[in-house]
Structures are given as structure tokens and as C-alpha cells.
Amino acid sequence: MKKELGKKPIEEASLPDEIVIPLSQNLGSPCKPLVEIKQRVLVGQKIGDSDGFVSAPVHSSVSGEVVAIEPRLSFSGDKVLSVIIAPDGNQETSSFSGFSESEAKDADKVRVAIREAGIVGLGGAAFPSHVKLSPPKDKPITDVIVNGCECEPYIAGDHRNILENAEIIIDGLKIIMRVLGAERGYIAIETNKIDAIHHMNNLVSSEGNMRVVPLSVKYPQGAEKQLIQVILDKEVPSGGIPCEVSALVHNVGTTIAISKAVREGKPLFERVLSVAGPGIKESKNLKVKIGTPVNHLIEECGGFKGEPGKVILGGPMTGFALFDLSVPIVKGTSGVVVFPREMTIASNPRACIRCGRCVQVCPVRIMPNFIGQYIEVGMIDRAEDADVMDCIECGLCGYVCPAQRPLIQLIRHAKAKIIADRKKGGS
Ligand code: SF4
Ligand code: SF4
Known part of the structure; x- marks a missing residue:
């Protein structure tokens, strides 16, 4: 369901009239706003932060004026306190700068930079990356896996990222391995992305401690515990986390964001995602500003094809069906998938028939x-x-x-x- 979309280069999405940045985009305590109504903000400016360890700050994705700080609907159906910004269209950027080569070798400084840049897992779970990069002392990480499986139907943003940003992914993997003192790095890609496998193989062939792992096309192979099992032949125990088997998994987009945070000091205020499915006029891979409303992206792709039946934020298997298209894209949004009315069936749940x-x-x-x-x-x-x-x-x-x-x-x-x-x- 994604062969054609995998061939389409990433395009920059246009700016919407309004940006909605939820102050809670990941596990952990929500951020407190650091801005006031009528304040002018710049691209990359920190606008919310929290003292919680399992939290990440949020940044403005546009330059413009804060017009409200109020609860707004999020994809989960909850109302979340959000900073609403009217973009001025100038995209004036706040100053941020990256590390020198020697600074980039300091693991503690790198962890702080990753936290300050608000990096969370972009595969969907949105777990703060600096926490993942701080395993307990008695559980050292030996193996790091970059997850390029993208096993959900329809979406192809990671595929395009591998083709267009492979060098940055390798740099991000090197940074992660250095921070953790890991011995081996793997880049996992399913064989329905054969061009991505060849491209990455050419680039890592000279790296002694890294290799590309082509995997059969299988859902849900991209889930981190499943990926660890298939690549390392280790089972993360029930209730456990990957560091218990000395492994760590980061998504392709997260690895890129980590490299950019360290090399450029760039906060996470935009991401690549796919707007796809049989119910959209033109499927696209887009680089989108965090906080862009879903309905703006639907327009960006030519609108609905026929009568829409279901709009899903994320992939069709794990995503959330939306009942209001004004909800914003957040850091963990990997796609927007649209199905037409004729492909959706009215839900009619019945008693379990114990078929197993x-x-x-x-x-x-x-x-x-x-x-x-x-x-x-x-x-x-x-x-x-x-x-x-x-x-x-x-x-x-x-x-x-x-x-x-x-x-x-x-x-x-x-x-x-x-x-x-x-x-x-x-x-
Ligand atoms: S969603 Fe269902 S099939 Fe998937 S892990 Fe949970 S219980 Fe198992
Ligand atoms: S046993 Fe069969 S009917 Fe019951 S919940 Fe599972 S799949 Fe559905």
C-alpha cells in the first residue's frame, strides 16, 4: 500500500493560519508555558518546559504572535493546554548553535542538548530520547538499532528519510553509540524498501561496527521488542524494557533529530510524515511544522477523494481515528491516513465466539x-x-x-x- 508513495520526495508543507502546540506531547508531566499572550515568538524558541525527568520541552515551529494559551482538543480526545500562535510568515529563527567535535564527545553534554531540543521518539510512542540515552549504570547498552522498518501500511516518511537523509541517520547513530559506549549499530529496513537498503548499504560499508539488516515484510516487526528479538535473538522480559537485554532502539526520524540537535542545536519543531490513503486526492510525504492542524494538511494534498469515512492520525493499525480535523500534528505523528466512506464499515461489536x-x-x-x-x-x-x-x-x-x-x-x-x-x- 506504499510502493508509489515511497517514490515521492519529501515536500515542505505550507504554513497554516494558526499553529496549536500542545504542552503535553509525551509521557511524563506536562510542560508549563514560558510565554504570554501577545508575546512575539521565533522559530525554535522554547515555549514550554517541565521539571519532570521523563518530559521534554516544546518549541515554537513558526515566528509569530501568541494569541491564546488555552485547552485545545488533542488526537486522543482529551483537551490539552496548548499555546496558539498566529504565524507572521517570516519564519525568523531564534539563535541556536551546535557542538564542536570535542563537545560532541561529551556524553553528558549531548544528553542535555537532546533534552533541551525536546527530542522524543518520532515513531509514535514519543518517549523522551534523553531518558532512553540514560540507562541504569548496571545495564550497559551494547547494541543500538535504528528502526527503519516502517511496517504500517500506507505511510512512507521513514522510507523517504532513509533515501534523502542517510548520512544524517548514520551520524545520529554514531552519536547515540558514543553516548552509550555501544559496540554495534544496526539499521533495520524491510525488503519492500530495497532502494533504501542499497543506498544505506553503500554508505555504511566502510563503517566497521555498523551494518544494514534487511528484514522480511512483516507486521508488527517495527515494534521495538519484536525488532530486538528478530535482530539480536533476545527477548525483552515481560514488563521489561530493552536495556535489560543491553539493547536500544531509535526510529529513523529520531536519529535524524538527534544528529541535528547535536550538530546544529536545532530543536524538534518539524517532522516528516505521510498524508496518504485511498480517501485523499494526492498522497504526499511532507515536512510539517509541529502544531499544524490536520485539516490544513488535507487541503495541502488536494482535499478528500469522495466522501471521507475515516481519518486516522498515525498508521492505520496503531493510529487514532479523529472526530475533529482541527487537532494538531504533534511530535509523535507519523502520518495522516484517510479512508473513503465505502471502505469503512459501521462498527457492530458482538459477543466473543471464542474462535481464538x-x-x-x-x-x-x-x-x-x-x-x-x-x-x-x-x-x-x-x-x-x-x-x-x-x-x-x-x-x-x-x-x-x-x-x-x-x-x-x-x-x-x-x-x-x-x-x-x-x-x-x-x-
Ligand atoms: S493489540 Fe492485541 S494483538 Fe497487539 S499486542 Fe495488544 S493484545 Fe496483542
Ligand atoms: S476469540 Fe475470536 S471472537 Fe473472541 S475476541 Fe478473539 S478473535 Fe474475537
Whole structure:
């Protein structure tokens, strides 16, 4: 579903009339605004920050005037405090500068620079990168994987990034390996991106400690635990994180952002994503300013083809269906996928018929059928005992379910409740 889009170069999206920057774009405590209404801001200026370790600051993606600081709808359906900026069109940039070669070798300075640049995982999870680059002392990282699998249908932004920014990806990988003292670097690419594999292979052939790993086309191979298993033959334990098997995974876009933060001091205020799907007039790979409303990007691609049925933020398997197209693109948005009315079916969930298909496909080997039933009757503790927190939200269980059970929605609800309860309990 992405062969043709993979051939289209990245284009710069135009500026919208209004930019909406949510002050909470990742796990961890939300940022507090650092600007006031009517204040003029510049591109790359820090406009929100938090004291929390698992947090990253946010920056303005345009020059212009702050016109409001108020709760606005986010893709998850929640209202999130956001800074609203009216762009002036000049794109005047705040001053930022990168490290010298000797400074770039100082791991602590690099971690601070990555945090200050607001870098989070661009593959979707939006986990702050400086936290990932600070593993516990007793869990050293030996293997770093750059994730270029992009296994979700329709989207092709990572594919284009590999073709157009391969040298920067390699530089980012070198920086990450140096910060962690890692021995080996891998760049994982699925074989439906053969041009990207050849291109990257040519560039890393002279790097002794790096190699490109071509992988068969398989969903959800791009999930970090699955990728570690397939490349390193190690299983991240249930409830664990990759550093427990001495590994770390960063997405292609994140690796580019890390290189730019260190070499140029550039904050994360724009990203590459795909606007695609059979319901959009012209699918494109776009470099988009963070905070651009989805409806602006739909217009940028010529509008809808026919009557829209579903607009999804992210990939079609793991993304969120939107009910309001004014929501902004955030750092973790990898795509906007549009399906026409005739390709969407009215949801008609029925009782589980115990066919076992969801269990068969689940890549983390949990029991979505039972977990879904526990959650439906409010037995969240039973769902937790059944390892619901190991779910990687790949969406496969719901995709194969003949009874159209809303398994991923139930699971997301339970995970959010468990996380909220853990925060309240301080564990
Ligand atoms: S979304 Fe479903 S199939 Fe995927 S990991 Fe979670 S429970 Fe398993
Ligand atoms: S796929 Fe659906 S119907 Fe089949 S066991 Fe799983 S939840 Fe039940």
C-alpha cells in the first residue's frame, strides 16, 4: 500500500493560519508555558518546559504572535493546554548553535542538548530520547538499532528519510553509540524498501561496527521488542524494557533529530510524515511544522477523494481515528491516513465466539479475548494479572476478530487506568 508513495520526495508543507502546540506531547508531566499572550515568538524558541525527568520541552515551529494559551482538543480526545500562535510568515529563527567535535564527545553534554531540543521518539510512542540515552549504570547498552522498518501500511516518511537523509541517520547513530559506549549499530529496513537498503548499504560499508539488516515484510516487526528479538535473538522480559537485554532502539526520524540537535542545536519543531490513503486526492510525504492542524494538511494534498469515512492520525493499525480535523500534528505523528466512506464499515461489536484468532496473532502472546472481557466488566486487576501492560497496541487482535470486538480500545482504556492508578499510588 506504499510502493508509489515511497517514490515521492519529501515536500515542505505550507504554513497554516494558526499553529496549536500542545504542552503535553509525551509521557511524563506536562510542560508549563514560558510565554504570554501577545508575546512575539521565533522559530525554535522554547515555549514550554517541565521539571519532570521523563518530559521534554516544546518549541515554537513558526515566528509569530501568541494569541491564546488555552485547552485545545488533542488526537486522543482529551483537551490539552496548548499555546496558539498566529504565524507572521517570516519564519525568523531564534539563535541556536551546535557542538564542536570535542563537545560532541561529551556524553553528558549531548544528553542535555537532546533534552533541551525536546527530542522524543518520532515513531509514535514519543518517549523522551534523553531518558532512553540514560540507562541504569548496571545495564550497559551494547547494541543500538535504528528502526527503519516502517511496517504500517500506507505511510512512507521513514522510507523517504532513509533515501534523502542517510548520512544524517548514520551520524545520529554514531552519536547515540558514543553516548552509550555501544559496540554495534544496526539499521533495520524491510525488503519492500530495497532502494533504501542499497543506498544505506553503500554508505555504511566502510563503517566497521555498523551494518544494514534487511528484514522480511512483516507486521508488527517495527515494534521495538519484536525488532530486538528478530535482530539480536533476545527477548525483552515481560514488563521489561530493552536495556535489560543491553539493547536500544531509535526510529529513523529520531536519529535524524538527534544528529541535528547535536550538530546544529536545532530543536524538534518539524517532522516528516505521510498524508496518504485511498480517501485523499494526492498522497504526499511532507515536512510539517509541529502544531499544524490536520485539516490544513488535507487541503495541502488536494482535499478528500469522495466522501471521507475515516481519518486516522498515525498508521492505520496503531493510529487514532479523529472526530475533529482541527487537532494538531504533534511530535509523535507519523502520518495522516484517510479512508473513503465505502471502505469503512459501521462498527457492530458482538459477543466473543471464542474462535481464538486474536490469541493466534498476538505478537506478545497474551490473551486479548479474555483481557477484553475482564475490562468490559471492570475487572482491571484481572486484566493486569493477564499482562495487559505487555500489549504493544499493534491492533492485530481487533483486525482479525470476526465479532468486531473493540479489543484495542478496551486495552488502551485499561492501560491508561493502570498507569493513572500507579501514579496515584506512587509506584
Ligand atoms: S493489540 Fe492485541 S494483538 Fe497487539 S499486542 Fe495488544 S493484545 Fe496483542
Ligand atoms: S478473535 Fe474475537 S471472537 Fe475470536 S476469540 Fe478473539 S475476541 Fe473472541
